[in-house]
Amino acid sequence: MQEIKIFCPATIANISCGFDVLGVALESVGDEMVVRKIAKNGIYITKLEGQELPMETLQNVAGVAGLALLEKSTYTGGFEIEIRKKIKAGSGIGSSAASASGAVWAMNELLGRPFSKLELVQFAMEGERLASGVAHADNVAPALFGGFTLVRSYDPLDIVPIPSPSELYATVIHPQIEVKTSDSRKILKTTISLADGIKQWGNVGGLVAGLFTSDYALIGRSLVDHIVEPIRSMLIPGFDDVKSASLNSGALGCGISGSGPSIFAFSQGKKKAVEVADAMKKVYQHIGIDYDVHVSKINPEGIKLIHSSK
């Protein structure tokens, strides 16, 4: 295999109660990448469409993640990477994670899978470090493992795949405003009350149990964030109205996707997820802010092969 074309999914991180630990991969939103083996050592971004992003290897998340893999590999050649971005940078649905994890997933396939998924997560995290200053795993883990993932621990890195109920759909609305990940992290307090902590880990336990038992009502009851959402939502105009509108339309729960500004909701069934999308749209139409909206099934596989050539 000399060249492969892949789909790299958008991902929702945090998921209300699961700040910094939970993430989930989407089915119908994502980038495309073409990665090919070349004789010359190194990583080369040869095409980048859809977003204005740096193409120099050391300034590009796919480049940096790829170099992290190459460094641990016995392979003496290199790779060319073409990226067709469909996920907007800074939207809060794992744009950098899609590129970083796509690059290392494709390279691993082309090399005959010398690395485990956990190792690929570690390489991809180097891309996240470039993008946000923090080598977080809550977007790259679901991109690589598919479905829901829990980052139980960073030291050592421990990724726990969590199943997803077959009728679970996500609606994501991206208001066209800029919220920098670094800013949205800065405004968080470094301490929380023990009482809020107890509520939060109760909800994480409830959400994981709900996902295992396909208990949609329990999933909904657990999608509560007492700690981060009350603070970060202040950076997202219309958040409270979007949330009320989605819950009034029958969403199981609603919260900030990653560090925002995208807002996600989960619903049981596609019909409900589309109704939720309509309700969310109306809020931003009323306020007069442009938006993108996505309705997607949960993606149980993560990154997918589109085609390969010898």
Add this chain to the structure above:
Amino acid sequence: MQEIKIFCPATIANISCGFDVLGVALESVGDEMVVRKIAKNGIYITKLEGQELPMETLQNVAGVAGLALLEKSTYTGGFEIEIRKKIKAGSGIGSSAASASGAVWAMNELLGRPFSKLELVQFAMEGERLASGVAHADNVAPALFGGFTLVRSYDPLDIVPIPSPSELYATVIHPQIEVKTSDSRKILKTTISLADGIKQWGNVGGLVAGLFTSDYALIGRSLVDHIVEPIRSMLIPGFDDVKSASLNSGALGCGISGSGPSIFAFSQGKKKAVEVADAMKKVYQHIGIDYDVHVSKINPEGIKLIHSSK
């Protein structure tokens, strides 16, 4: 049915990462109670063996929990309760919870089950309020539901049953020292770092996932408490040595049972759980502190009927 005799299990609350939300019922440690219908309205503790505890209804946790049920019932008669305590009061394995939940479970059976398990938990919590000043549910929930339970939320009360792997055994050692629940709560800080909170909810998610998938190694890796154990363990002489000894003997994890002084460990298989018990004993023999030790399978049912008579 006029009278029933029941087994009321001991329970381990908190379970390392699950402070205030997780609990589990034991199979081979527990009290016995006999509860009988009488014509006279009210709750009467007619026998109390094994521990020095008040028999006046309003001073007894079974009495208070029973009255909470009676208040919501259309039944105009009353109940006599005999309690044979085998769980020592103040041991940290749910002595008050066994009595409070046993009383209401038995009464509900004798009345033809007018109340749900969730309602029984609420009645039994009134017994806990008498015992410790706080109407907590993390012992009464597993006593009534069996297996592992998660108290996802108190307002509204939401109890989530979690399955338990078939080979999971608990070892519990009770050093004969007194630690008051109220004291062990007082020394806790009211704020925690966000970083510790994230670790804690990562571990709760991991533990719940491990219990659903019977992944004993994941259960073990998740049995970590960054918040409460470092503080409360200072009240339990020999805690660090007991913990090291149990882990060195192959326990999956080890922590404080409830608010202590009992220390629990989980193991895969009875043989290992017995070896862990031996290792724990040696620590207290060396220090010169008396102890009780229990090895028990997880109890998937909770309170059990021993016999009933018409």
